Every structure is written in C-alpha cells, then in structure tokens.
Amino acid sequence: MIFNFFISSDAFFKADHEVTLIACLLFMGAILYTLSKARRGADLYIRSIPGLDAVNEAIGRATEMGKPILYCPGLSSAADVATLASLNILGRVAQRVANYESRLIVPHRDPIVMTVAKETLKDAYLQAGKPEILNEEDNFFITEDQFGYTAAVNGIMVRERPATVFLQGMFFAESLLLAETGNSIGAIQIAGTDAVHQLPFFVASCDYTLIGEELYAAGAYLSKAPDLMSSLKAADLIKGILWVLIVIGLVLTFVGNASIFEVFGK
C-alpha cells in the first residue's frame, strides 16, 4: 500500500521541455567542473563589485558611530532565490558585525525566513568566535502584511537610527518607502534585489545597489568560499555560452534558418 504514495499521477517529465533539461544538466555539469577546479586550488578570479567592497566600510562606520546596523532580508519567502542569496549575505555580514561587536537588527516578514536567519546568525557568530554576544531578540518577526511590515521597519529606522541599512532580497512596492526613510536618517544604504521594477528606486535612493545577478554573486564574493565561487564561475560559463548562441542564432535567422530560435523555445 505504501508504494502507492510514490506513484506520480501527473506528468513527471515534460517531453517538450528537453532543452530546459539539457540546459539544467549543462549548468550542473559546469558547477561540478568549476567546483573540482576550485578544490584543486585553482585561482578563481572575480572582478570588483563596488557595492560589496563597501560592506566593510559600512559596518566599520556603524561601529565607530556606536549605532546599530539594520539588515532587511526582503519580503519574500525562503523559496525565493533572492531571499536565499540575501540569507547568504546575512551570514557574511553577521560574521563581520560580530568581529566588530556591533548590534545587528534583522526584522522579518516571513516566519520561515526568520527561523533560517536565526540559524544563519548563530553560525556566523560562532564562526567569528563570539556566540555569546548574539542577541536573538534582534532577529524578529513583525507581520506578514506588506505595508504593516514597512510601517514597522520605517519606525525602527527613525527610532533606532541605524548608521547602516542593508536592503537585500526580494522587494515589492515598499522598496522606495524603506529606502527613502533610510536615506532621510543619513544611513549608508546598500541595497540589492533581482526585482527589476524595484531596482530604479534603490539606484535613486541608496548609496550602493547590487543589480540582479550581483546579488547572487555577493555570497561568493564576500566569503571567497570555493563552493560558492564555483557556482558563480559556472553561471558565467553559461552566460558565455548563451551570449555565443544568441549571436549564432542571429546569424542563422538572417539566412532563414530558425533552428537556434526554436531550440530556445523548448
């Protein structure tokens, strides 16, 4: 009887999406290849990303001023890639905050993200060798309501007056409200999101903005961990292949051949 639970009732694999499968396998292969290279000690170069170079400076400034640091991990769930990237950055930021012995405030909209962040913070403070200074009360849930959360975070900003504000993850219509309030209290703001419609607001009102893919790269960039660096390298490899395929596809369309165009659609 128990085996009946493992019978897939709907289509397990969509046969008309074979190119997506091949692309995913290619991506996995690229990650494994770059990972093995990284573990053999190969030098994995990453160009400078100004927004991430400023992280240390921003944390240092807050420490010097004796003010807290506010880290907002976005408003989406843990199933969102941007949230996962944000939690990754949170770990690196928390480690540095622990080293400086500053205060880190992390308000949440999603209870699952809050729980994952709790573990992330514990790990980070432990790695910094200062688990005793972690204040778990500063990692808290507010409400699931988008604008209720925004009103509360804005209130925290004007009352606690953090010297540095990180807005990293997925944001929606509240992005400008948060970034403007952060700007009004004179905080250094480092934002990052892959929400295309919110990026203009961050670019306009924050000191540094991680645009789309830069958010995903941040974890690897800050930690220089081989596992993360290899996925970044693999993504670059896939982007390179895609770039070449678009150019080839363009040339082929000019001579009336739609093969690459059709391949992209599967």
Next chain:
Amino acid sequence: MILNLIAPLGTTEGLGIWIAAFLTLCIFSFLYKDNPFYKFAEHLFVGVSSGYYISIYYWNTLKPNMIDELVKGFKALGQGNTQKAFGLDESGAVMAEPHLRMLIPLMLGIFILLIFISRKNAWLSRISFAWYIGVASGIAIPTAMSTRVLLQAQGSIRDFCSYNSDCATSAGLDPQVATTALWINAFLLLIGTLSALAYFFFSLPSKGALKVMNKVGIYFLMISFGASFGYTVMARISLLIGRLQFLFYEWLGITIS
C-alpha cells in the same frame, strides 16, 4: 467647489470613514517626523494585520488542509478502514484528500517549532528546511531556466526571425515587413541584451572590448531603470490621489467641480 456634509459620525459607515481618515492622517504625519500618532497607527496596523493573517491561515490553510483531514483520517481508522485513512481508494489509488498522510507535513512543521522549544532536538528542523528548500529549488530552477534564460534569449532574436520570411515560416511566426524603425528597434534590443549580459560577467576583468560593452550595458540598464522609475512614480501618485479623494470627498464632503 461644492461643500457637502462631512461624513456623519452617528452611522456605522460614517464612523468607519472617520476612523479611516484619522488613521490615514496618522500615517501621513510621518512625513513631518516620527510622532505618537504615527506610532499608534503603526502598532495598530502591525497588530491588526498579524491577527488577521493568523485567522486567514487558520481558516484557509490549517483547518481545511490539516485539522479536517486528520479528523477524517482518524475517523476512518477508527472504523477500521486503513486504506481510506491514508487517502487511498478501494482500488489502492491515491485520492486527492490526503487524510493521515498530512501527518508528514505536521511532523515537519513540529520539527521547525523545536528550534524554539528544545535546544537539544533543534537539529531536526534542518530536515524540514532541507525539504522546503529542496522542493522550492526543484520547482524554481527549471522554471527560471526556461522563462528567465531560454525564452528571454529567444525574445532577443524574435524580431530578426520575423523579418526573414524563410525563418518566420520555419518557426511558425507571422512574417513581418520590417521598416527602418523596426530594424532600429530590433538592433537596440539585441545590443542591449548582449551588452547587459556582458556587464554581468564577473570572471573577466573589465578591460578593453569588455569594458566598452560593460559601459554600453550599464547605460541600457540605467535608461530602462529611468523609464521604469517614471512609470512607477506615476502609479504611486495615482495611489496618493486615491487617498486624497477619500479624505476630501468621502470624509470632508468637498467636491471640486
């Protein structure tokens, strides 16, 4: 300007309008600075929304999907119908109603709560998180690969294919007669895609041809951000107008004609 009657406080509707107007003004007062009125509205908002969401989750998710299913499952088990209790019909096929199969997600949920209850057993929460992140990634990665990568790449050369009758016929597109403006549009799209893609290469130093492409790419990004900013600000202003209309028309009863 026509001055009608201010919303009457004596009726239920009028009272609601007064409360809404008061809370709107409390929130607007943040534009001046943080103050007790804003604090009151903020705390009320957070409290009410938390209570509201707890109620929504209980009645829309927890009760129908978990509690009711478990009750039905245990009832069937009490009647000795093990197949039905685990959500299987008489032939052994899986039914849409999971009944006691919901014990698995219940267990995963309890594992997460262990973080707050038992430090010793908190490690069990990792099983729940691994499951959650694994399933979410499994769903998200192929979708992202298809919609954010392959279909976007296809879109960048779609126009060129449409303008070539052989390519359009082969791809099942409607062949289009390209004007100069359409060609310019298609080339801008292509150059924008390739240069913006080049901007996100992290593995190579920004030098030579790549530096030029990066610059072009960032210009394209900034132009698109500017357009998006203007468009969204317009939408936000319409929200403000909606709120002001409420204050003037419904609360104060002022009609501007």
